[in-house]
C-alpha cells in the first residue's frame with residue numbers, strides 16, 4: 215500500500231447492516247454509511263435536525279461540553295436557515311471573482327516557491343497551514359498579516375494531542391473572535407465581521423452572538439478540512455508522479471480531477487443530526503433524541519454508485535460525491551475550497567517536476583468500530599523543481 | 601446552433617445560443633440566475649437543476665440512474681427534472697424551454 219492511500223474502513227458494515235455504531239462521550243451515534251441512506255437523511259431535516267436545543271451536539275465528537283455559541287447557519291434548521299444562508303451566500307461566492315483568484319494565486323505561489331527553495335519541507339505545518347491561513351484572510355477580507363497569528367496557533371486549535379477536544383484551546387479562538395468583533399464595531403470596514411454586523415436578517419439586526427456564530431464556523435469548518443485536502447493532494451501527487459504529468463499535459467481534466475480528489479479524501483468524515491421522532495434508519499429503529507451521523511466518507515466509496523470506488527480516477531465524469539455534504543447544509547466554503555484546489559494543482563503542474571514522501575505520521579480518526587485515516591499529523595516531502 | 605430559453609425564479613425569460621458543451625455551461629456563461637454549476641458538471645452539487653417542458657421531454661430524454669439518484673432527494677423536484685450539466689447542447693435542442701428550479 216502506498217503512503218498516500220486512504221482506505222475505506224466502512225465497506226463491510228456499509229454492505230452488511232448499512233450503519234455503524236460509535237460511542238462518543240456516552241452519547242452514541244448511529245453512523246449512516248450508504249450513499250442513498252446518507253442523502254435521504256440529509257434531505258430529511260425535520261426528522262434529523264441540526265438546530266436542536268443542545269448546541270454542539272451534531273458535531274462528532276460532540277462539542278456540547280466545550281461550546282455554548284450556536285454556529286450559524288450550521289446549527290439552524292429551515293425555514294430560519296434560509297434567511298441566514300441567503301445573507302452569507304453572496305459573500306462566500308467571492309472566490310469566483312478574478313481579483314480574488316489573483317490574490318489566492320499569489321498566496322499559493324509563495325508557499326510552493328518556499329517548498330521548492332527549501333527542498334524538503336514538513337507539509338502540514340510548513341505548507342498547508344500557511345496556505346489555509348493566508349487564504350482565509352481573503353475570505354474574511356482582512357489584511358494578509360493577520361494570518362501570522364493563526365499560523366502561530368499551530369494545527370491544534372481545537373484539538374490537543376491527548377484529548378480529542380480541548381476547551382481551553384477553543385477559548386483562544388473564541389476570545390480572539392470577540393476581540394475582532396469589538397474592533398469592527400469601533401471601526402467598521404469592509405471585512406466579513408463589519409459586513410455581518412451591519413446586516414439584517416428577517417428585519418432584525420444581526421446580534422454580536424450571531425456574528426460570532428458565523429465567524430467561529432468559518433474558522434472551524436474551513437481549517438482542518440482545507441489543511442487535509444491540501445496535504446493529501448501533495449501526498450497523492452508525490453506517490454503518483456504520472457498523475458502530475460498527466461494533469462500537466464491535459465489541463466482540461468482539472469475540474470474532474472479536483473472533484474475526484476475531494477471525493478477520495480473526503481476531508482470531513484461525518485456530520486451528525488439529532489433525531490426528532492422515533493423512526494428508522496437502514497431498517498433499524500432509532501429513538502427520538504438520539505443521534506445519527508451521515509458518513510460522507512463512507513458514502514463516497516459506495517460501490518453501488520462509484521465504479522472502482524477505491525481508486526482515484528482523475529477524469530471521472532459523473533461523480534455524485536457528497537464530500538461537501540448534501541442538501542440544505544451543503545458546504546458554504548466549497549467555492550473557496552475548490553478555488554484553492556484549482557490554483558494549487560495548476561501551480562504544482564507549472565512549477566513542480568516531482569515530489570517524494572520521505573516519512574510521515576498518519577492522522578487516524580478513532581471512530582470506535584472504525585479507524586479512518588483522514589490525513590497526516592506530519593509528513594516530510596522533498597520537492598523537485600521543474 | 602441551438603436556441604435555448606431559460607425561465608428564472610424572478611419570472612424573467614432569456615434566450616441564449618449555444619453549439620457545444622453542456623446546458624449548465626451555457627447557462628453559467630450567460631449568467632442565468634439560479635444555475636451556479638458549483639461542481640463544474642460532475643453531477644455532485646445539483647446547482648444546475650431545471651424543469652423541462654413536458655411536451656419537450658423527448659428532446660432532452662430522461663436522466664440516467666445516477667443523475668436520477670441525485671435528483672431524488674433534491675428540493676423542488678418534478679417528473680420533468682434534469683441536472684442541466686448532464687444535458688449536451690446540440691442542434692436537436694433548438695427551441696428548448698427550461699424553467700430553473702432555484
Ligand code: HEM
Pocket residue numbers: 256264286287288289299353431432433435436437439440443476480481482485486510536537538539540542543544545546547548550551
Ligand atoms: C475541502 C474542504 C471542505 C470540506 C470537505 C467541507 C465539508 C463540509 C460538509 C460535508 C458540510 C455539511 C455539513 C452538514 O451537513 O451538517 C459542510 C458545511 C459547511 N462548511 Fe464546509 N467543508 C470544507 C471547507 C470549508 C471552508 C473553507 C469553509 C469556510 C471557511 C466551510 C464552511 C462551512 C459551513 C459554514 C458549513 C455549514 C453550511 C450550512 O449549514 O448551511 N467549509 N462542509
Ligand code: FES
Pocket residue numbers: 624636637638639640641642643644645646647648683684685686
Ligand atoms: S453542475 Fe453540479 S450537478 Fe450539475
